[in-house]
Amino acid sequence: MKRIVIGLTSILLLSACGAGEMNENSSNTGAEINTGAENGNNQNELPEDESNNDGNDEDNADNQISESESQNDSSEETTMQGDVYEFDLHVEFLNGEEWEFEYERDDEEDMEIERDGEEAILGADARLEIEEILTEINITKDRPLMEMKEEVLSVLDVSIEEVEDFDLEMKYDSGEAIEFDHESGGNGDLGNVRELDIDIDFFNGDDWKYEYDADDQEAEIERGDGIEIEGSEALSEIEALLGEISITTDRSIQEMKQEVLLALDIDESDVKDFDIDVEYENGETVKFKHDVE
Known part of the structure; x- marks a missing residue:
């Protein structure tokens, strides 16, 4: 009987030890699973880092483009001065x-x-x-x-x-x-135009001239088609022209040139050289010339 009891006791002890080892293994396995899950989460986070890197790459590319455009602008300005x-x-x-x-x-x-x-x-x-x-x-x-x-x-x-x-x-x-x-000129308003000279050269060789002197009441117009106008008729035509144009220093050459050509019904693309000289009653003089080839 004692042998039987001892045998049974040994079997129970061995069973208990086996169960304990199984629990430990199960626990270790669970830990390993949890660790794997954590690794999985870390792997899911990687694309965010890659996305950030992509954003940084895009920013760097934009900066490079901006720098390149700035360099191009600087180069264009230098080229213009070199002209x-x-x-x-x-x-x-x-x-x-x-x-x-x-x-x-x-x-x-x-x-x-x-x-x-x-x-x-x-x-x-x-x-x-x-x-x-x-x-x-x-x-x-x-x-x-x-x-x-x-x-x-x-x-x-x-x-x-x-x-x-x-x-x-x-x-x-x-x-x-x-x-x-x-x-x-003097201080105050410009006053009326005292003298006007316009000289327009065309690509076809024609030459138009307008001359006006308010003090002497003299005027002359010459056009490339052989027309010459003098006296009161020229005075009337030029005074009407002066009512349609404004030659002052607060305006650009292109703006004033286009205004005069429009008043004279001239196509700008036909004009090679444009020269205008205006003197006002207060003594101020404004002249400009624009030639193209």
Whole structure:
């Protein structure tokens, strides 16, 4: 009996030990499953990181594009400045002094800068100074005359109140030429137009001219078709034209040119050179010229 009891006891003990090991294995297996699940969750999170990386890549690409566009814009501005072939500027001051700048890109020997009371700057030194000025100004047919005048004088560190006459001419490789001349008058309103001169050259060789003097009551019109008008008839036609146009420094060359051509029923595409000169009763003079090739 004792042997039987001992045997049964041994069997029970072995069974208990086996059950304990099974529970431990089950527990370890559960832990392993949980760990796997956690790994699975981490794997699901990876695309978010990749998505963030994609976003960063897109931002970097956008930045590169912006930098590239900025570089292109800078290159275009440089190219435009490089297109200037000839630059002439004459400034007369109220105190009688005069400044002169002369530049022709392919003729360095004749380049010079003269300021009354100072030694002239010639050749390569004049080139350096004038080309520096050209990088800081923007002379086009689409900007108001006064805006461009103020810009140039600012670069020269000159107050506009000191200037009596300002005459600027620019020529480009394209064949385009822009010139404008502004002589200050007295204070107050401009008054009526005292004198008017218009000269229009066409690509077909025709040449139209309009001349008007209010003080002397004289006028003359010449057109390329051989028509010449003088006296009262010319006075009436030009005075009617003056009622349709406005030549002032707060407007652009292109705006005023188109206005005159429209009033004269002329197609702008037919015009090669356009030159206009207006003097007002207060003494102010506004001139500009726009040539195309």
